[in-house]
Amino acid sequence: MKAILYDDSGALRLVADVEVPSISPEQVLVKVVAAGVNRLDLLQKAGRYPPPPGDSTILGVEVSGSVQDIGGKAAAASGLQVGDSVCALVGGGGYAGYCVVPWQTTVRVPAGISVTDAAAIPEAYLTAYSALMWSARMKPGDSILIHAGASGVGTAAILIAKAFGSSQVFITAGSDAKLAACSTLAGGLHCINYKEKNFADEILKATDGRGVDIILDFIGASYWEKNLLSVALDGRIVLLGLLGGLVTDCGLDMGTLLRKRVSVVASTLRSRPLPYKAELCKEVYMLTLSLQC
Numbered sequence: 169m170k171a172i173l174y175d176d177s178g179a180l181r182l183v184a185d186v187e188v189p190s191i192s193p194e195q196v197l198v199k200v201v202a203a204g205v206n207r208l209d210l211l212q213k214a215g216r217y218p219p220p221p222g223d224s225t226i227l228g229v230e231v232s233g234s235v236q237d238i239g240g241k242a243a244a245a246s247g248l249q250v251g252d253s254v255c256a257l258v259g260g261g262g263y264a265g266y267c268v269v270p271w272q273t274t275v276r277v278p279a280g281i282s283v284t285d286a287a288a289i290p291e292a293y294l295t296a297y298s299a300l301m302w303s304a305r306m307k308p309g310d311s312i313l314i315h316a317g318a319s320g321v322g323t324a325a326i327l328i329a330k331a332f333g334s335s336q337v338f339i340t341a342g343s344d345a346k347l348a349a350c351s352t353l354a355g356g357l358h359c360i361n362y363k364e365k366n367f368a369d370e371i372l373k374a375t376d377g378r379g380v381d382i383i384l385d386f387i388g389a390s391y392w393e394k395n396l397l398s399v400a401l402d403g404r405i406v407l408l409g410l411l412g413g414l415v416t417d418c419g420l421d422m423g424t425l426l427r428k429r430v431s432v433v434a435s436t437l438r439s440r441p442l443p444y445k446a447e448l449c450k451e452v453y454m455l456t457l458s459l460q461c
Contacts (some may be wrong), residue, residue, distance in 0.1 A: 171263060184267075196274050197236045220438065226260055253277040255286035257269075269443055298435065298448055358374055368395075380400055382406070387411050
């Protein structure tokens with residue numbers, strides 16, 4: 169099969185003679201139509217984000233396509249059959265003609281979504297859903313700040329927040345073009361160009377000094393102080409990335425954390441155990457089916 173591989177320098181190359189992987193009784197072999205491109209792929213090829221032990225070293229953590237082969241236990245448990253159109257969350261291996269995936273993180277492509285578009289669902293939407301609904305315990309009426317709003321997970325979080333009744337959704341991005349693109353996804357967004365405005369000042373102004381209930385943060389250290397200013401009493405900060413560094417310059421303000429009773433949760437999806445991913449996939453897929461009824 170063909171696959172996109174990378175060398176020690178991070179350079180990509182298309183290789184035509186990679187062996188098609190074999191499957192276990194609990195796995196599915198997907199003939200790949202499309203694969204999502206994620207920041208973690210860039211980090212992996214740069215040597216900064218290795219795949220979990222036992223997973224393919226080939227890039228790509230979300231795919232869509234058709235079932236080419238399926239193990240006996242996987243077929244009995246999932247009801248999937250050869251030829252079914254599916255999308256899947258994987259630990260690696262997506263940038264290839266065929267990809268091995270656990271049946272637990274493989275679902276049929278929902279009605280109304282093309283097979284190609286379905287490749288963009290698993291990593292981005294599952295990360296956003298788990299961050300908002302599981303880590304931040306979002307409830308209707310919560311106000312939310314989404315950093316990196318134009319990113320894959322950011323745009324997914326915008327749609328999820330709106331669908332589940334957020335009272336206010338604030339987003340940050342580094343250009344007016346990115347903010348305009350986000351505005352096409354949902355109405356009523358509070359858009360902040362962080363290069364031109366202090367997002368903490370803007371949020372406190374828009375919330376009469378209260379702050380927001382939930383912050384989804386991909387930036388880390390450089391946003392820490394402003395996040396503490398922006399978060400409301402009993403607020404929740406979910407850390408999903410470290411684009412702005414690992415160590416704060418200002419020091420960790422424990423007093424503000426205590427005074428505001430802030431909960432800080434750090435979360436990644438790729439390194440989670442299979443039972444976590446399986447339950448997440450099941451919940452999101454059943455929710456998708458219920459919304460289509």
